[in-house]
Amino acid sequence: MLAYLIRRLFAAAVMLVVVILAVFCIFFVFPKWAGVDIASSFVGKQADPAAVEAVRAKLGLDDPVYSQVWEFFKGIFVGRTYVGGGDVTHCAAPCFGYSFRTEQAVWPVLTDRFPVTLGLALGAAVLWLVFGVAAGVLSALKRGSLWDRGAMVVALAGVSLPIYFTGLLSLAIFAYGLGWIDGQYVPIGDSFSGWLGGMLLPWITLAFLYAAMYARITRATMLEVLGEDYIRTARAKGLKEQVVIRKHAMRSTLTPILTMLGMDLGALIGGAILTETTFSLPGLGQKVLDAIKNQDLPFILGVTLITSLAVLIANLVVDILYAVIDPRVRLA
Amino acid sequence: MTTQRTSGRRKQALAAAAVVAGLLTTAACGGGKDDGGENGAAGFNAANNKVAQASLVKKGGELKFASTQDADSWDTTRGYYGFMWNFSRYYSRQLLTYKAAPGAAGAELTPDLATDMGQVSDGGKTYTFHLRDGITWEDGKPITSKDIKYGIERVWAQDVLSGGPIYLKDVLDPKGTYKGPYKDTSKDHLGLKAIDTPDDKTIVFHLPKPNSDFLQFVALTSASPVRQDKDTKSQYGLHPFSSGPYKFQSYSPGKSLVLVRNPNWKASSDPVRKAYPDRISIKFFTNANDMDQRLLAGDYDLDLAQTGMSPQGRTTALKSHKANLDNPVSGYIRYAVFPQSVKPFDNIHCRKAVIYGADHVSLQTARGGPVAGGDIGTNMLPPSVPGAEGQSYDPYEIAGANKNGNVAKAKEELKACGKPNGFSTTIAVRNNKPVEVATAESLQASLKKVGINAQIDQYDGSQTAGIIGSPSNVKKKGYGIIIMGWGPDFPSVQGYGMPLWDSKYILQSGNNNYGLIKDKTIDGLFDQFVTTLDESKKKQIATEINHKVMEGGWYLPFTFEKFINWRSSRLANVYTSNSYNGMYDFVNLGLKSSK
Numbered sequence: 009m010l011a012y013l014i015r016r017l018f019a020a021a022v023m024l025v026v027v028i029l030a031v032f033c034i035f036f037v038f039p040k041w042a043g044v045d046i047a048s049s050f051v052g053k054q055a056d057p058a059a060v061e062a063v064r065a066k067l068g069l070d071d072p073v074y075s076q077v078w079e080f081f082k083g084i085f086v087g088r089t090y091v092g093g094g095d096v097t098h099c100a101a102p103c104f105g106y107s108f109r110t111e112q113a114v115w116p117v118l119t120d121r122f123p124v125t126l127g128l129a130l131g132a133a134v135l136w137l138v139f140g141v142a143a144g145v146l147s148a149l150k151r152g153s154l155w156d157r158g159a160m161v162v163a164l165a166g167v168s169l170p171i172y173f174t175g176l177l178s179l180a181i182f183a184y185g186l187g188w189i190d191g192q193y194v195p196i197g198d199s200f201s202g203w204l205g206g207m208l209l210p211w212i213t214l215a216f217l218y219a220a221m222y223a224r225i226t227r228a229t230m231l232e233v234l235g236e237d238y239i240r241t242a243r244a245k246g247l248k249e250q251v252v253i254r255k256h257a258m259r260s261t262l263t264p265i266l267t268m269l270g271m272d273l274g275a276l277i278g279g280a281i282l283t284e285t286t287f288s289l290p291g292l293g294q295k296v297l298d299a300i301k302n303q304d305l306p307f308i309l310g311v312t313l314i315t316s317l318a319v320l321i322a323n324l325v326v327d328i329l330y331a332v333i334d335p336r337v338r339l340a
Numbered sequence: 341m342t343t344q345r346t347s348g349r350r351k352q353a354l355a356a357a358a359v360v361a362g363l364l365t366t367a368a369c370g371g372g373k374d375d376g377g378e379n380g381a382a383g384f385n386a387a388n389n390k391v392a393q394a395s396l397v398k399k400g401g402e403l404k405f406a407s408t409q410d411a412d413s414w415d416t417t418r419g420y421y422g423f424m425w426n427f428s429r430y431y432s433r434q435l436l437t438y439k440a441a442p443g444a445a446g447a448e449l450t451p452d453l454a455t456d457m458g459q460v461s462d463g464g465k466t467y468t469f470h471l472r473d474g475i476t477w478e479d480g481k482p483i484t485s486k487d488i489k490y491g492i493e494r495v496w497a498q499d500v501l502s503g504g505p506i507y508l509k510d511v512l513d514p515k516g517t518y519k520g521p522y523k524d525t526s527k528d529h530l531g532l533k534a535i536d537t538p539d540d541k542t543i544v545f546h547l548p549k550p551n552s553d554f555l556q557f558v559a560l561t562s563a564s565p566v567r568q569d570k571d572t573k574s575q576y577g578l579h580p581f582s583s584g585p586y587k588f589q590s591y592s593p594g595k596s597l598v599l600v601r602n603p604n605w606k607a608s609s610d611p612v613r614k615a616y617p618d619r620i621s622i623k624f625f626t627n628a629n630d631m632d633q634r635l636l637a638g639d640y641d642l643d644l645a646q647t648g649m650s651p652q653g654r655t656t657a658l659k660s661h662k663a664n665l666d667n668p669v670s671g672y673i674r675y676a677v678f679p680q681s682v683k684p685f686d687n688i689h690c691r692k693a694v695i696y697g698a699d700h701v702s703l704q705t706a707r708g709g710p711v712a713g714g715d716i717g718t719n720m721l722p723p724s725v726p727g728a729e730g731q732s733y734d735p736y737e738i739a740g741a742n743k744n745g746n747v748a749k750a751k752e753e754l755k756a757c758g759k760p761n762g763f764s765t766t767i768a769v770r771n772n773k774p775v776e777v778a779t780a781e782s783l784q785a786s787l788k789k790v791g792i793n794a795q796i797d798q799y800d801g802s803q804t805a806g807i808i809g810s811p812s813n814v815k816k817k818g819y820g821i822i823i824m825g826w827g828p829d830f831p832s833v834q835g836y837g838m839p840l841w842d843s844k845y846i847l848q849s850g851n852n853n854y855g856l857i858k859d860k861t862i863d864g865l866f867d868q869f870v871t872t873l874d875e876s877k878k879k880q881i882a883t884e885i886n887h888k889v890m891e892g893g894w895y896l897p898f899t900f901e902k903f904i905n906w907r908s909s910r911l912a913n914v915y916t917s918n919s920y921n922g923m924y925d926f927v928n929l930g931l932k933s934s935k
Contacts, residue, residue, distance in 0.1 A: 045806035045849050058516075060849055062499030095500040095522060095573045110593045111413075111574050120592075176629065184633045192634075288625040290595045297626060298594050301772065303803060 016327050020320045027316040028309075029077065035305045037073055046305070066090055066108065080105065080309075104313060105306030107299075114310035118292065122314075124193070125291035128283065129276035131207055132214035133269065140219035141265060144226025149253070151231065159223060166220025175213045175286035182209060193289050210287045214280060218272060226265060233260045267326050274322030275315070379932070380909055381663035387907060387914040387924065388666040389443030393932070397912035400934025403617040406631045407624055407644035410594050415577030416564035417494040418503040422827065423644050425561045426920040429613065429927040430599055430620060431582040432564040435469050435488065435543070436555055438919035440612050440928045446917030447724065447831040449559055452612055453483065453583075457555065464550030464873055467558070471541045474609035478582040478602045483565050485543040486528070489535045491566035496520035496532070500574050505829060507557045511547060522573065529568065551870045552878055556830040585615035597622040616913070616930030629653065632906075636661060641908040641931075646923035648903035654712055657906060665904055671724045671921030672827040672901040673717050674707055674776075676783065677854045678894055679822065681815040682765070689757035691893040694821065695736050697750035697790035698783055700743045703898045706782040707775055712904050716743065717897030720840075720889050724918040725831050726875070727882025730900070735890050738897070750790040762791020765820030768808055770801030776823045779898060783821070794821065805850040814854070822854050825901070827921050833882035834869060841889055842866045855894035862888050 039046055047064035063069075068076050079088065083103035090097040090106055099106045105114040143163070147156040183191030191209050194202030233239065234257055242252045277292075284293035292311055299307035382392035411424040416432045419425065429437065437452040439445055451457060454469040461468070475483040494501055495509045497520035509516075512534035518524075524531040536544040547554065557563065570581035579588050585607075586599035599620040607615065622644055625631040632653025634640050643649070647670075649657060657665055678685040678694065685691055700716050707713030718734035721727060731739050742749065754760055769780040777798060784794045797817065799807045808814055808822050828836035839845045843858040862885060869881045889895065907914050907924065912932045917925040 039803070039806075045810060046803075047806075047849075057847070057849070059498035059502035063502060066499075095497075097574060108574070111578060112593060117593075179630060179633070184637060192639075285626040286630070288627050288630055290592075290624075294626050295594065303800075 013328065016324055020324055023320055024313075024316060028080070028313060031309050031312045032073060032077055032080075035308060036069070036076065040069075046303075063108065104310040107304050107306045109302055109304045114306050117295065117307070118310055118314055121290060121292050121295050122277075123196075124289055125277060125280065125284070125293060127196070127203075127207060128210055128214065128280055128289060128291060129273055131211040132218065132276070133273055135211055135215035136217075136219035136222055137265075137269065139215065140222030141226050141262075143219070143223040145230055145253075145258070145261070147223065147227040148230035148234065156227075160227070163220040163223045166216045167224070169217075171213055171217060171282040172286055174216055175209070175283065178209050178213055179287070191287065193287065206287075206289075210283050210289060213286070214276075214283050222265065222268070225268065226261060229261045229264055230257060233257045236260075266329065270322040270326040270329075271319070274319040277315075277318040277322075381661065381907070382914070384662045385666050386663070387442075388668050388916050391442055391913060391915045392907075393912045393914065395912075396932045397616055397930035398932060398934045399616055399930070400618045401616075401910075401931040402619040402621060403929055403931060404640045405620070405622040405642060405644040406634060406640035407622055408626065408628050408631055409645045410624055411577075412503055413577035414580055414588075414591070414597075415501065415504075416491065416561045416566065416580060417497075417501045418577055419561055420504055421645075422921055422923065423646055426646075426923055426926045427644065428561045428564070429584065430586040431580060431584045431588065431602075432561060433475070433483075433583045433610070434559055434561070434563045436559040437612055438559065438917065438925075440614075440925060442915035442917060442925075444724075444918050446915075446919045446925055449555055450612065452559075452610070453488070453565070458558075460873075464552070464554075464871070465547045467545040467547075467554060469543050469558075471543070472609055474606045475583070476604045476606065476609070477567060477570075478587045478604055480604040481567075482540070483583055484540040485537040486530060486540065487565035487567050488543055488563070489530055489532065489537050490521060490568050490571075491564050492535065492562075493518075493521040493524070493530065493532050494566055494571070495562050497522050497573075501576075504562045505560055507553075507560065507829075508563060511549075511551045511554065511557060512545065514548060521568075549871070550873070552872050553830070553832050553834045553870065556832060556835060560830070585610065585613050586620055594624050596624060612927065614913075614928045614930070616928065618934075632657075635906045635908065638908055638910065641911050641929075642906060642924060646903070646905055646920075648708075648712065649906055651708075651712075653906075654904050657904070658711075661906075664906055664909060666907065666916060666924075667711055667902055667904055668916040668922035669714065669723055670827065670901040670903050671722045671831075671918070672825050673720060673722055674714075674779070674825040674898040674901055675717065675720065675823075676767075676896040676898070677822050677824060678896075679811070679814050679819060679854055680856045680894075681811060682818055682820040684757060684759055684763055685765075685820050687757045688893050689753045690759060690763070692736075693750045693753035693757060693759075693790065694787060694792065695738075695893060695896045696742060696746045696753060697787050697792060698896055699745040699786035700738050700898075702744075702782045702786060703779055706778040707899045707901075711902065713775075714899035714902035715739070717899045719886055720837070720895050720897055721833065721882065721886040722828060722836060723900055724921065725828055725833060725836050725882065727833055727879040727886065729883065729886075733883075733886070733890075735887075745786050745789070747790050754791065762793065764793045764795070766818050767794045767796045767821040767823060768814075768817070768819035769796060769798055769823040770804060771798035772801030776825075780823050783823075783896075808854060809850045809852070810848065811846065811851055811856060812848070824854065826852075831918060832878075833885055834866070837885060837889070838866055841885070855892075857889075857892065857894055859888065859892060862892075 047060050047069055068079065083099060085101060087101035088099045088103045097106060099113045102115055103113060107114060143159045147159045150156050179191055182189045189208055190205050193206040196203040239252060239256055242256050281293035281297055284291045285297055292314065295307060296311040386392040411419055412421050413419045416428055419428060433453050435452060435454040436449045439448045439450045453471055453475055455472055458467045458469045471485060477483055492508055495506060496518050500522055518532045521529040534546050565583055567581055578591060582602050585602055585605040587602040589598040589600045591597045601618055628650040629652050632649050635643065636657060678691045680686045704710065704713055704716050715731060716739040718731050718738045723730045734740055736742060754762060767780045767784060769776050780796045784796055787794050808819065826840060839852040841853065841857050841862050843863050846853045846856060865881055865885045869878060872878050872881060910931050911929060913928055913930045914924055916922050
């Protein structure tokens with residue numbers, strides 16, 4: 009088990025390095041090849057040549073790529089100091105870069121916004137798990153019934169309708185129209201009820217999409233499991249149907265659901281861009297969109313890294329859970 | 341098969357958008373009360389170049405801004421966005437500032453920290469200002485002439501504080517001998533020789549050459565005082581130290597900003613600012629539609645960016661809340677420019693062929709029509725700049741006989757250019773400006789009728805300075821037509837046209853003279869303008885420069901831009917001002933209720 013764990017951790021670390029290198033190339037190397045002067049986009053309307061040069065030096069844009077990457081990695085563990093003109097900017101460890109657009113270190117901003125995204129992802133996950141799995145199981149058990157057909161139509165709608173549509177629609181009806189919910193984000197520290205009010209629509213919108221997918225997959229998996237020999241055996245032994253479903257069928261059905269949940273949560277923690285943009289939630293997704301619009305490369309790099317990290321951790325957890333559930337995986 | 345599916349999805353998306361738009365429209369119709377009374381809105385265009393509901397203003401309350409865009413920086417040295425300059429008057433003061441008055445009167449200068457407009461001597465090369473009594477920082481210490489000098493010196497520190505305007509640096513130290521306060525080895529870091537501070541209440545500027553717009557430079561936000569012991573250098577924009585009636589309480593970039601009263605500001609020391617609200621806040625949104633709905637619902641008072649409502653919000657507002665809207669001229673001109681480095685635009689007749697071939701009504705429609713887009717632009721000087729003639733100067737009859745395009749005349753010009761069968765070229769347009777993309781498509785369609793085949797290249801809009809601002813890149817990419825827009829930094833032909841038309845401003849990176857205009861007459865007129873102190877003569881020169889630019893055929897103006905801006909029914913003492921390109925003048929906005 010330990011060897012397996014070390015192997016997975018090593019693979020995750022390698023993957024992270026590859027991601028950083030790829031992102032560096034996309035944002036710092038390829039534009040240079042295309043003849044785009046990144047430094048000039050950091051100075052305003054009246055581009056003073058000295059200012060362009062200073063920005064270039066401060067960002068280290070003329071340094072070789074390997075040197076830039078090395079400085080970046082070093083900064084994560086020991087911090088980093090940027091020197092330009094008469095100004096010295098220190099970015100404390102873990103330094104995931106420094107934005108010279110907003111004059112902020114990347115890491116504190118990401119950690120400040122992380123709770124919003126985490127709250128969004130976890131709240132929505134609870135909703136979609138409860139409703140999605142329940143709807144899927146019921147549909148499988150009542151296959152062909154009106155309930156099954158109705159639930160699957162709703163699920164199909166959920167999968168088909170994009171978040172910017174369902175989000176705007178929910179805002180139009182419940183916030184602007186009926187006025188039942190304010191729909192504006194309030195930090196949990198300011199008001200718990202305000203926070204709940206602000207998060208409810210994003211949770212429901214996000215959960216509607218995922219619950220639909222989970223319902224369809226739960227239904228399909230459940231139907232497959234219910235056709236397995238061991239279920240027939242359990243029934244033949246005279247076990248109650250409730251016990252057969254809960255103790256035998258559900259366990260097998262939940263395995264792929266848990267895998268999906270790990271992946272989805274990982275991706276969402278990296279930033280639910282559409283949901284956060286639609287509802288103006290100040291999370292990581294909103295930040296990354298803002299960074300893309302303003303070509304704020306350090307933040308794009310930072311959020312990409314966090315996303316990759318979240319997905320890798322989620323994968324790692326799933327892999328470990330697999331190994332716990334199924335010993336054959338450890339030997340593979 | 342693929343095409344069918346794409347087409348189907350597009351239809352679905354359009355249908356979905358229509359449903360959402362319909363619902364949003366319906367949803368927004370319920371709120372607001374436009375009775376025009378004390379609690380209602382003042383009426384359509386009631387605050388456009390005139391003051392609306394001034395008598396209803398009460399002291400107190402929270403003035404709430406909403407915005408989808410944060411400032412480039414709140415540091416007075418670094419900020420360059422128009423709304424930042426407008427908003428910064430809450431927390432920063434200058435020797436001179438713009439009058440708190442509507443329309444053209446708002447573009448006139450008035451003393452702020454200074455006791456008067458200054459004494460000019462030595463043939464316009466020396467300016468002396470004396471400071472008022474009772475002017476203080478947010479900690480109660482007096483604002484001194486040295487604080488103003490230090491604040492101005494920061495403009496030289498471009499290696500640390502890039503982004504802001506550098507007019508003062510260019511005019512006071514054109515050779516760049518001073519290296520900025522952070523590299524200044526003198527004991528007090530006040531080594532800039534062009535400014536003297538004989539005592540704490542006097543400041544003297546020595547210009548190597550006169551500049552007729554010098555007072556405008558002194559009124560720029562970048563001429564605000566900064567106290568040395570409070571200068572956090574590149575971090576200053578996160579919490580500027582206030583010299584105005586409000587101070588920063590909190591700021592989280594891209595999330596929110598809150599200003600509260602500066603208890604040490606004295607109304608008696610400030611003839612401009614009334615400081616009506618107790619608190620001023622900005623909430624940043626990412627969804628423009630959501631922001632507009634919140635404005636319509638009365639949750640917020642006005643849009644900080646002042647660049648007009650989104651098409652959806654505008655439609656709803658025009659239909660149901662027209663009394664809350666103003667339709668000012670923004671001061672911006674939207675246009676196409678022809679870089680001479682890209683053939684065949686080195687030939688004036690080819691440039692004129694594009695001007696005559698374009699359908700100007702269609703271009704105006706693409707920009708949003710006469711209300712949301714603006715009047716058809718007929719020349720290159722914005723109506724708010726002294727010397728401008730508006731639509732009365734129309735050398736190519738853009739808004740007259742040729743407004744739908746003149747194919748015959750365009751073909752004549754093509755013949756004269758040696759391209760009787762037309763030519764091919766590329767239109768460069770920012771990919772993050774849907775209206776500009778629509779304009780490019782409109783231009784492409786009309787040029788096709790005269791045999792000019794234009795491909796559209798949508799480049800990364802956030803990289804404008806490095807893509808179209810690089811003349812070598814423009815030539816390499818073959819950008820014969822560049823779609824752009826420009827507004828004046830201050831109401832003067834120097835503040836608008838010099839970076840665009842003077843050959844001295846052709847830069848290898850961050851260039852704005854996209855046409856690569858090297859015209860000795862135009863350069864000479866600018867030289868003459870900056871040394872002319874007589875206002876009427878300045879106007880004449882501005883008019884002449886505009887004529888020369890139009891005669892050169894380097895530009896195809898689209899619109900004298902207009903916006904539809906929202907003001908809530910809570911607002912009082914509201915007016916648009918030419919000083920900030922038709923925005924509401926933020927500094928004296930008040931509320932009808934102190935709650």
